[in-house]
Amino acid sequence: MSLMKIKKILFTGIIFMGCFHFSISQNLLEILENEQKDTLGYITPAFKMTRITFGHSTEVRSKNILEVFVANRFWDLPSEQSQSFGADRMSTRFALEYGISDRLSFGVGATTFDRLWDSYLKYNLVTQKKGEKATPFNITLLQSGSYNSSSRPYSLVVNDFSGRLSFTTQLLISRKISSDFSFQISPTFIHRGFAASEADDQNFFAMGFGARYKIGPHLSIVSEYYKTFNPIKSFDTYGPFALGVNWEVGDVLLQFMLTNTRNMVEDTFITQTRNNFNFRNPNLNFGFNATYVIHFSNRLKKK
């Protein structure tokens, strides 16, 4: 009797084994599924452009890429009647940014309206990754300096070179939360070479908030805001705010925005935005950033 039982068990066991092996040999894709290792863990960058709107994003350009950057701001004067073509005033910042390595880039720029020359180094410390070596954030350091070249910047200050210099240090931290939504916070320290009044600080602490929401394959909505914790006291300032649309195609990246700041260099727009965001003149600025990206190296030839 027991022998029969053993036989029965053996019998069924063998049948099962056969079935099992047979089913394994069936699905080749499942085998590949187990073999596939995402060693890169690459995810698409949180921000495609090096700027969210007016402020820097965590994104840096790769090695041997030159970015030609032109930013314009247009605004109207409060007078009722104006016969200007398009807008009463405009400011343009022209800048070049070059990727020294895949993580480090260097930029120089000049702005027409406030006559600032600026330069910066931007270093991408950590890149967000998924998979085995997952990193939750992008972290980028920014050190920028600006030189105010206007003929009489402030009548109160001694007119020397160091008095015209300002420095901005930023720690940019961003995360791509979903495939559509990215968020950034930017703790900022600013040192200004001069103070317009005795009451004003020369060192400022600020916090920036920025976000990007992808609404189409090439289209995204962006917004940015900076809060200064110890604002200038001798005149009223407001946090710079922008709401914009990015159009990201090919080698040309375009940004259109509505903002209350007409300055385009960190130390000025963060601490010295004199208008709040509303739809009245001269508070409302229309902004337009155009980036043209030139690649000087072929990634395929490197190997």
Added chain:
Amino acid sequence: MRMNKFLLTLLLIINFGFNEKPEQVISRQGKVSFFSYTSVENIKAENNQALSIINLEDGSIAVSMLMNTFVFEKALMKEHFNESYIESDIYPKATFEGRILKFDSSIKGEQTRIIKGTLLMHGVSNELEIKSKIENNDGKYILSGTFETLVKDYNINIPPLLAGNIAKSIEVNFKFEYEPYEN
């Protein structure tokens, strides 16, 4: 009783027949590249980490690759490719599953065969027939070939402004070198 014994032996034989692992060969560093030729711009990308497996008994074949491992001539192109075109955050892989028709693993040297199967990319499946060359150098198999596929078949959105920069038909080249698969 005798009948039972006979059945058991028969089953055992059949079982061992099945148990003998079907001979499979795998390629872990397959090369897949694609080209888009237009008068405005040529776009080229390469992937050197494509996976493929062939069952030598019945000629069934599978290919799987991660879209984010493609390397482009232009660094920014990789970002556009992954974010705006192929959407690799949502569709990380492209897979192919099919059969090499009239495949005979015992033939030494070269044989040209049609591979028929389904390519799944960007969430869209398409039936393909690919002419390919199979080399057998003493059990070391090399599979290579070229085919063309249409961008619009995979529901990939090209903005009208860039219609001139990206070809409607993309040329795909592949080369896989296989080694015996043991799991």
